[in-house]
Amino acid sequence: MAGWLWRDFIRKRAWWLAVALVLMTIEGAMLGAFSFLIQPLFDDVLIAGRAELVVWVGLAMAAVILLRGAARLSNRIITAHLAKKTRAEMQEHVLAHLLRLDLGFYQNHSPGHLIERVQGDSQAVHALLRGLITGVGRDGASLIGLLAVALYMDWLWTLIAVIGIPMLVMPMLALQRRIRAKSAQARRNAAEVSNRLDEVFHGISTIQLTGTEARESGRFHQVVEKHRRAATRTVIAQDAAPTVMDVAAALGFAMVITYGGMQIIDGDRTVGQFMAFFTAITLMFEPVRKLSALAAQWQNILASAERVYELLQIQPHITSPAPPHAPVPGRAACDIDIRGVHFAYGREPVLRGLDLRAEAGQTTAIVGPSGAGKTTVFALLARMVRPQEGQVLIGGQDTAQMDLAALRGLFSVVSQDTALFDDSIRDNILMGRPDVPDAELRAACEAAHVTEFTDQLPEGLDTRAGPRGSALSGGQRQRVAIARAILRDAPILLLDEATSALDARSEALVQAALERLAKGRTTLVIAHRLATVRKADRILVMDHGQVVETGTHAELLALGAHFARLHALQFADG
Structure with missing residues (x-):
């Protein structure tokens, strides 16, 4: 796991990281220098009374403090930049990977869980650079410097002071395992919180209309409580590590004060030596505590990093085949053939040996009861899903042998649930095509009747559509989608219930635009x-995953079978 983080995200910034580590080393080493200056301060200045050394010792201590502060600030600036940059890169990397995955993946992973993976778990790399590496570099240098001073003053005192540390190895290892398990659970619970919030905000109208605010608050309370308990256990386990180190520190201090104090009384050691040693040991246990806490933090980082890594190991099932690719047909040759296709969502069969043909340049309607498999046909055409059996051909070419991007470039889609983003109406129409001339954009908007409402808005096409297009009415959203399809100018047009949710006037406008x-x-x-x-x-009339009737409107009515019965049900009142 550490190798993956280094290889994919950190190694490219190794030079800056090296500079930061040098600064961390300087910051940490200054504690050793400060404790070393304690001996001349006591023995030469305070006890021996050598006035000529007062200024020099004072200046030396001031220089140490200033150098430590400058190194700390410089290090913080560099590591903050590295951490933020690397975390942003990880988030972009994860999102780019998610955008390649199939629809089946999203049916099994809720938006809230994926948001937490992208936002929350990517915090691992930020914590690694901002906290862990900084802590190891700074506190490691502090520990080495202070230990060197302590050994220089008296190696036996040093041995006595740290005698309790080896006894804590096994308890610390057990604690690390517990921290990692609790951290992983806390991350999963955090994903549940994000998912619940996502569902509440997207379903706010339904919640308010049904009066279920209290119910949703109660459900949110349950997941928040689960996350709180798991996060609290993680924090307690992390904080227990430094406390365990305090046990060793207490034992060491008691023993060294007893032994060292007797030596000073006997005249074998000076007060300055003991104070320098005592300062070094006192300061040394602080980086030891921090390093033990960092060991706990490393388990937390690993728990999040593993979740990100597992996500990145999921590969799309639908990809472009190896070259050479089947040629993409021209506009006049885009006839569609579906031959003997079987498809199921999990164990639920949807299409059962479907045979379907749509002639190039013509309008083919697919009707039938809900669950007949109509929308699945669209997903198969664009290879959003793949059949278990059978072939899908466009222009006589097997779509499974076409370049995936080129295949999907054949389609424009206008559906009942138009996907709009919280950008300007202009951006929602252009969808990443800033090169479209204003005249062409205007023509598309007029053809789709978009200008009928945008010309009345103060900001026109630059008006924001709102989250999921919430600032626009249903009819306005459909017209934006049609303008988008006009600019796309793809040879195959897929219309999925494009006018089903519109009032009479909006339906007439949208229908006219669709016909053009x-x-x-x-x-x-x-x-x-x-x-x-x-x-x-x-x-084409579909039922139970098969085409059961084919003909014109008049022919199917005259046949008096499936289509006629559907027609009679819809027009029974008039």
């Missing part, structure tokens, strides 16, 4: 409202 958009394109339409597919060149 569909001209010259291979268009597939999913619709529950049969009135919206009257003009389709061909209608």
Whole structure:
């Protein structure tokens, strides 16, 4: 795990890290220098009364303190920059990886858990650079410097002072294992908290309309309590490590004061030697405590790093095949063939030997009851999912042999749940295409009837759409999606219940825009409202994962079977 963090995120910044380590060493070593100056302060200045050394000892101590402060500040600036930069890089790396994963992955991992992985668990690399490495460098240098001074003053005193430390090895190892387990549990609980918040904020309208605020507060209280208990146990375990070291410190201090005090009384050692030693040992136990706490922090870092690493090991099942790729058909040749396709979500079969054909340049409607597999057809076409059996062909070419990006470039999609982002309406239409001329953008907006409402807004196209497009009405969101599809100018248009949630006026505007958009394109339409597919060149009726009827609107009504029954149910009142 440490090797992965070093190789992928830290090694590229090794030079700056080396500079920071030098500064940490200077900062830590100054404690040893300060304790060393205690001996001349007592023996030569305070006891012997050598006035000529007062200024020099004072200046030396001031220089040590100033140098330590300058090294500390410089080190903090460098490590803060390194830690923030590296954490941001890890977050970007994890998100880039997540964007490559298949829809099946997202069906099993909630948004809140993934947000915590990207934001919370990436804190591991920040803690590693900002806390752990800084602590090891600074406190390690302090420990070495102070230990050197203590040994210089009296090696036997030093041995007596640290005699209790070896007895703590086994308890400390057991404590580290406990910290790692508790840290991992706390991270999982934190993900549950994030997931619950995500669900509450996205479902706020439903919660308020159903009066379930108290219920949601209670559910949130439960997950917060689980996280609080796990996090508290982690903190207690981490804080126990320095306390265990205090046991060794207490034993060592009692023994060295007894033995050293007797030597001073007998005249074998000077007061200055003892005070320098005592200062070094006193200061030494502080970095020892910090290093033991850092050992606990390392377990916490490992728990988070392991979660990130496990996520990065998940590979997408749907990728571009090895070259050479099947050629992408031109606009006039985008006929669609689905042959003998079987597909299931888990153990639930959705498509059962589906055979389907849509002619290039025509509008083909797919209708049928809920659960018939209509939306799954769209996912298969764009290889968002892959069939267990059968083939999907476009222009006579197997889509599994096409370059994935080129394949998905064949499609424009307008669905009932239009995906808009908390950016300007302009950015939501352009979707990463800043090179589109203003005239072309304006034409697309006019064709999609977007200008009918944006021209009335103070900021026009630069008005923000709000989170998930919440600042716009349903009809406005659909028109933005249509303008996006017009600019995309893809040869195949997929319409998934694009007008089902709109009022009569909005539906008329959106329907008119869709009809203009569909001209010259291979268009597939999913619709529950049969009135919206009257003009389709061909209608496919699906039931239980198969096409059970094919024909025009009039032909299917005359057939008097599945389509006719669906039609009768919808128009029974009129």
